[in-house]
Amino acid sequence: MEPIEVQSTEFYPKDNARENHTAEYDLVNNPDFPTPILRRGCNFFFAIRFNRDFDEINDVVRVRFGFGPKPNVIRGTRAILPILARQKVLPKNTHMWSSCVTRIDGNIVMLQVHIPPNAQVGIWKCSIQTNISGQRDKRYDHKVEDDIYILFNPWCEDDGVYMPDEKEKQEYILNENGKIWCGTFKKPVGRHWIFGQFDDIVLPAAVLLLDKSGLAPADRGSPVLVTRAISAVINSVDDDGLLEGRWDGNYSDGTSPHAWTGSVAILDQYLRTGGTPMKYGQCWVFSAATVSVCRALGIPCRSVTNYVSAHDTNCSLTVDKYFDLFGNKIENGPEGDCNDSCWNFHVWNDVWMTRPDLPPGYGGWQIIDATPQEQSDRIFRCGPASVEAVRKGLVGYLYDTPFVFSEVNADIIHFQEDQNSDWGFSRLKINQYHVGRKIVTKRSDLTDEKGDSDMWNITSFYKNLEGTEAERLAVYNAVKGVPKAQHLYDFPSEVQEDVFFDLVDIDSIPFGENFEVRVEMENRSGETRTISAVLSASSIFYTGVTASQVKRLQQTFTLDSNQKETLKITITPEEYLDKLVDHGLIKIYAIANVKETKQTWSEEDDFTLIKPEITVEIADACKVGEDCSVSLSFQNPLDLPLTDCIYTIEGLQKPKTVQFRDVQPKETVNISDSFKAKRPGERRIVVNFNSRQMQGISGTSKVTVLL
Template structure:
């Protein structure tokens, strides 16, 4: 007898979205719909074969892969054999698992649990079949649908877990808000539509992740993802999402003051094939960062500081230098300082565990996508633990 051959699959996109807290994504209602799953969730799908499935004879393996060179050791490749004797998954909740849910002639339904530590991004799924005890007669079948896997703040094993439901509603699900600008004497709230569930936003965020160059094996770590996003939301170094401009000349683009939300920015970026959008300043970078983080499942908020200072020489003061005649000394070989003050600055806080730091330094972390200074030769900032900043613990910032 020949190995059983898959002839079709059903991924139950909307049903699984309801179970995974992803049913709010607009793209699920379009013809271009694809599965959107959160880490740590279980989902169902059905496989139809060319003949009746015989549990004692037919070997079926489900394989998931992400990136150009999937690797089991690096966590970018997963192979799950279907065991007909195991009806329910009782394995470690931190690992991928699969169980046979139903057999109906030539069709089977399986239940898969995604690891809460799986790399975030676009996964491919394929099937491998054979006859038990035989080698060399393997049949391979690739499921055409792409599977999007994102962070899960509802799952206690995920690094972005938030215990309070009202905080998830505010920092993950809320699509509108205010970004505070103005001055400390007259603060003004700028209404911003984050629109993280609009149909083009999640694909745009995935394109940004690809452009960031972050290895797929590191995309399960929210710390590394947040750091990559702080770099790729600005266009310096890597032709990211938004190009900054502060000289008032915006004729060849859009003034930073004209943007009222992230959707138009993300749409222009995606439609252009990933070219930076002109132009942005700190509140634009911050609003776009909220959108990208929330669509990927990372809790995020904008934070504004008034009478903001930029300390470029790490003196913890804002320094100006004058010669003996009282003339200001601009930057030179003797004076390497570009310290400055301005009315306000806007950055972001993201929520995540920090297993790489001592206890007490998890929770809100600072990232800043406005390109001001380099970190490891790239314009990016964070994530820096707010608790460490408040304590002045430079070692853990």
């Protein structure tokens, strides 16, 4: 008697997708080659067609599922499931691979298979071994060609990423559209982004990235280790990951970070080039791509923006800034080795999971950061760091908690050159309230197409209210664990301060308009005071690095008792336009010294120049696979032409980038284009317009696509 042979198999991708919450994936819905996409902790149906009727007494059939290049039962990367006709229901132990026979119909056997909730995530392969009972000298092995994707399962209580709130799952797993906040803490600007986690190339690209990360196959069932690997491989440093970062404004040999409208084009090009890093990304692009990869793999993920984000390079829990005798900032400090900085904003990610490696109470949202800033265990990666541990200043908990704590809590210290000081500098001020001014993400219950009412201020989750006893306690908890920080928190008492200074805040200025920088002063003593003051304005990259000085004023004057005075400079478009860099950010520094009392004062502020918005109008009737027209319009606010123009449309089809003509000064631009939607339902279109003079002009609109 010959062993039974497998003729074909069927995974019923669309039917199984309903129970496994994977029906949105394009790979499942491919009309020619539907791919099974399943979640751990779930069941799926699987049919085998043999060359003859199945003989439950004599035929021995084993279904084998394997993960990685060398599947191994001990490591949990191989499961062997014998077909037992007597096994009519699945075993109660849900933490093991198991199967049962639901029907035998001649030569067709229908199985139900259970995936354990800790199974490795990625592509599994299936093979079927057959032989005759009592005969081991002859057997057949059938290799199933289908790739079987197994994902994390936030619907399963036994999965480490289980998320109980249904609305949160809708946002953090299923929502393909979102916002990433840029701008400044005084004027946050929501940037629309298409995450596209269900696109047919995103899941394969995510698996390729995990392979690139070097994470051992046996470890790919741990959300802690998988998200740590993702934080490393989204950037290209160390491992030829997804995106190469660039912050100097020169993107001529790649794509400007401002030109991306979603993650699909990035992941598509990466997959098609066999893993060549895409040029270029900055923090919000790294974060957006991280959302796409995490959600595609089943990990709840959101993009988070920290306004005034400290980059502490020497583990002191402070950001140290140095100024010379004349009030000019000394880049990189007096020795050239101080690279501390404050980014106007920095975007990272929160991922949701349990933390079995930490004490109870530190699960939930965990911070990962894919922007390559500092090495962690010799690799550029960051996290997952427990948000709750950061809030309490418990910097001893894994992973990279001290670095993240500094990002939201570091104190800023200004030092000025002082010839009477033993080490050449004296402290101007310590600012305990500037860093981590506002931490935001998108609300899960609202999407605002035209405004930013869907911004959710989550600062209180990361840090206690500034100035409160709980906030200082968290800082001192952290200081106790960081020896380099301790000497910076023991300063001598303050000198007499009887002159009041105030740098007047600027929220935002439209592109092409004048702005004024003012410092108000008042002598509150009964004597005359002599004041030396410096006021400067510079264009900066959003990382805090100075690009060009725009204007500077230095002045010495006297104030009589109780006298008030205003020091101000007016800056015109002609003075700043050719010095602007990405995001149109301006940094103000003000420094003052009082001769009679040795009182010193310094302050800093920044603001952004506001760009126009694109108006997006879409035809009322839009059907899958048919041309749908879209109209775009905006006005050039400058007295200069916009050159090297391109625009990108994304959201209802693959991203589309179009070269465009020069735009004349003050011209109102009208563009007509079309697209073909590939899926029905309520969808969103995102448009981005870039030129040499102004990048990141954007707009969005919602559209209902019919079958």
